[in-house]
Amino acid sequence: MGASSLIVLIIAAIAFSGIAMLVSKIVLKATKNKQKGETYECGVPTRGPSWVQFNVGYYLFALIFLIFDVELIFLYPWAVVAKSMGWLAFVEIVIFFFILFIGFLYAHKKGALKWI
Amino acid sequence: MPSLENIADIIHTWLNITFNSTTALLIELVIVAVSAIGLFSMLGLILIMMERKVSAYMQVRLGPNRVGPKGMFQTVADTLKLMVKEGMTPNGADKFLFNLAPFIVMIVAMVILAPLAFAKNFQLWDLNIGILFVASVSSVSVIGILMAGWASNNKYSLLGAMRSGAQIVSYELSAGLSIITIVILTGSLKISTIIQSQSDGWWIFKGHIPALIAFVIFIIAVTAETNRAPFDLAEAESELTAGFHTEYSGMKFALFFLAEYVNIFIVCVLGATLFLGGWMPLHFGTDTRFNELMDYIPSSLWLFGKTFFLIFIIMWFRWTFPRLRIDQLLNLEWKYLLPISMFNLLLTTLMAIMGWHF
Numbered sequence: 316m317g318a319s320s321l322i323v324l325i326i327a328a329i330a331f332s333g334i335a336m337l338v339s340k341i342v343l344k345a346t347k348n349k350q351k352g353e354t355y356e357c358g359v360p361t362r363g364p365s366w367v368q369f370n371v372g373y374y375l376f377a378l379i380f381l382i383f384d385v386e387l388i389f390l391y392p393w394a395v396v397a398k399s400m401g402w403l404a405f406v407e408i409v410i411f412f413f414i415l416f417i418g419f420l421y422a423h424k425k426g427a428l429k430w431i
Numbered sequence: 432m433p434s435l436e437n438i439a440d441i442i443h444t445w446l447n448i449t450f451n452s453t454t455a456l457l458i459e460l461v462i463v464a465v466s467a468i469g470l471f472s473m474l475g476l477i478l479i480m481m482e483r484k485v486s487a488y489m490q491v492r493l494g495p496n497r498v499g500p501k502g503m504f505q506t507v508a509d510t511l512k513l514m515v516k517e518g519m520t521p522n523g524a525d526k527f528l529f530n531l532a533p534f535i536v537m538i539v540a541m542v543i544l545a546p547l548a549f550a551k552n553f554q555l556w557d558l559n560i561g562i563l564f565v566a567s568v569s570s571v572s573v574i575g576i577l578m579a580g581w582a583s584n585n586k587y588s589l590l591g592a593m594r595s596g597a598q599i600v601s602y603e604l605s606a607g608l609s610i611i612t613i614v615i616l617t618g619s620l621k622i623s624t625i626i627q628s629q630s631d632g633w634w635i636f637k638g639h640i641p642a643l644i645a646f647v648i649f650i651i652a653v654t655a656e657t658n659r660a661p662f663d664l665a666e667a668e669s670e671l672t673a674g675f676h677t678e679y680s681g682m683k684f685a686l687f688f689l690a691e692y693v694n695i696f697i698v699c700v701l702g703a704t705l706f707l708g709g710w711m712p713l714h715f716g717t718d719t720r721f722n723e724l725m726d727y728i729p730s731s732l733w734l735f736g737k738t739f740f741l742i743f744i745i746m747w748f749r750w751t752f753p754r755l756r757i758d759q760l761l762n763l764e765w766k767y768l769l770p771i772s773m774f775n776l777l778l779t780t781l782m783a784i785m786g787w788h789f
Contacts, residue, residue, distance in 0.1 A: 317556055318556065318558075319460065320460075320463060320556045321545055321556070323460045323463050323467075324463075324464070324467055324541045324544060324545055324555075325538055327463075327464035327467045327468055327541060328534070328537045328541035329534060330464070331471065331537065332533055332537045333534075335514075335685065335686065336518060338514060338682075339514045339517070339518055339681050339682040340518070342514060343515050343516070343517055345519075352519065352521050352523075353522065353523075354521055354585050355587070355672070355677055355678055356586075361586070365523075365585055365586050365589050366589075369589075373596070376761065380601060380604065383604050384600075384603070384604065384607075387604060387611070390607075390608075390776075391563055394615045395614060395618055395620060396618070397615045397618070397784075398615060398783045398784065402784060404784070405780050408780055409777065412776075415773075416773075428761070428765050428766070430761055430762075
């Protein structure tokens with residue numbers, strides 16, 4: 316089948332979602348109402364905007380994730396050849412993890428992994 | 432014996448005899464699209480039904496039992512109800528992104544189907560970096576979730592989306608590391624090669640303790656990645672109403688819901704492929720009589736059996752463990768699972784080099 320299946324699947328997903336929304340739009344009769352489009356809250360009107368500055372904790376975790384995710388991408392090609400390379404691969408990964416672990420310990424010591 | 436492979440072959444040859452090659456290819460593409468949509472709808476119906484029945488029996492109640500025999504058509508009725516509900520967009524929302532988000536989540540869920548092997552020689556695209564493809568495409572879905580939460584202009588949605596994002600990206604690491612342990616043992620990223628390498632025993636049996644640890648970590652990580660209980664604090668009903676899809680209603684909500692269940696199915700197929708041998712029947716070394724007996728069961732049944740077993744385990748979690756707090760959740764990943772899986776990776780490398788596995 317090959318790469319063309321990707322395009323077909325994307326089209327299928329768009330068609331599936333689109334048709335589902337379209338059918339419900341055709342079937343129902345939408346009524347207009349002043350309160351209808353308001354933001355969902357516990358019964359009272361919402362106060363202030365929702366697009367505000369946010370807890371920095373999420374950002375710190377995203378940054379650490381970025382470091383480790385790049386590491387993960389380096390590991391994929393290494394993992395494919397690890398078995399055939401033998402001891403050289405093992406020594407390499409120990410050094411790699413050692414450097415990474417020092418960075419991890421640093422982040423831990425700085426309190427980046429602590430939830431505020 | 433009728434298997435999925437044979438059916439696909441028969442259709443392929445019949446189309447090529449009847450039409451010229453271009454028309455046959457086009458018709459095949461249409462069949463692929465229709466069967467992918469069919470698989471999605473069937474999965475939605477079956478998994479939601481299964482979830483409700485499993486929950487019901489775990490709490491010693493009957494569950495839905497009015498619509499159809501044993502309540503089989505309850506989900507159909509629910510879908511019909513959702514279809515006549517209005518999928519409205521709130522006034523304050525970013526209209527374009529709000530409506531784009533369900534499409535992105537659905538596209539991601541569907542594109543991952545391409546490299547998965549559902550039966551023997553039954554695969555849409557057996558590309559040589561299959562596992563990497565699945566890992567990379569599945570991480571796009573977090574964009575859809577963040578988009579939905581941010582565009583809703585609702586505080587519940589924003590909080591839910593942020594939590595969800597932090598959780599998904601964190602647990603992706605240990606899921607990725609446990610995938611890599613199997614890649615080390617097989618030395619290939621191609622899904623068909625990974626399954627072939629398990630023809631004399633699944634990795635969970637062959638790989639000794641490291642494979643077992645990797646399997647446990649994988650199950651925990653994918654439970655968190657699909658936002659399932661006990662890691663469902665992204666949509667903790669009691670505090671955030673519904674998390675990132677609070678503002679969604681009607682069919683748009685149904686699409687998010689469907690994508691969530693399809694994602695569970697996909698990660699369970701992946702777990703079955705990596706650790707439990709995919710469509711490979713249960714084989715024991717040299718016991719040929721036993722092996723031949725197991726070969727009689729069609730390969731698609733093996734895959735779906737393993738997948739639904741894993742799905743059952745994930746549903747079981749929900750009624751066993753209480754929900755975690757966000758700091759506990761992040762601690763579990765960063766202070767326990769990640770160091771353990773890194774150490775486990777070293778152990779696996781040592782084992783693969785020394786040839787200690789079978």
